[in-house]
Amino acid sequence: MNVRHINPEGLHRSPAFSQAVVVEQPTKTIYIGGQNGVDADGKLVGPTLAEQARQAFRNLETILKSEGATLANIVHWRIAAVEGSSIDDGVAAFQEAWNRADPPPAITVYMVAGLAPGFLVEIDAVAVV
Numbered sequence: 001m002n003v004r005h006i007n008p009e010g011l012h013r014s015p016a017f018s019q020a021v022v023v024e025q026p027t028k029t030i031y032i033g034g035q036n037g038v039d040a041d042g043k044l045v046g047p048t049l050a051e052q053a054r055q056a057f058r059n060l061e062t063i064l065k066s067e068g069a070t071l072a073n074i075v076h077w078r079i080a081a082v083e084g085s086s087i088d089d090g091v092a093a094f095q096e097a098w099n100r101a102d103p104p105p106a107i108t109v110y111m112v113a114g115l116a117p118g119f120l121v122e123i124d125a126v127a128v129v
């Protein structure tokens with residue numbers, strides 16, 4: 001089994017985590033670590049869940065593109081939102097990013113007491129190519 005840890009150009013790099021892990025077998029599976037509202041410079045993009053969710057989806061798209069995939073290849077994602085924030089804003093960001101002609105992935109949404117300071121949402125995903 002071929003396993004590659006990737007950190008595509010255009011995303012923040014950290015020694016503490018990989019942006020995604022790619023496992024190639026007869027099909028390629030991409031395990032994408034939690035993405036949040038951080039831009040390529042490692043800066044939080046805004047104070048609202050909507051802004052942060054949009055950036056998280058852009059980050060997911062960047063990772064997938066680096067592996068020849070799109071959001072349509074996602075088979076599951078998990079969304080964590082901080083309690084007290086509007087999950088409707090996260091759903092709206094999903095609807096903006098997702099092509100409605102594609103079958104939606106399995107989705108798990110949960111509310112958490114907190115993430116890193118200022119962070120309101122984190123999205124991880126599994127894609128199959």
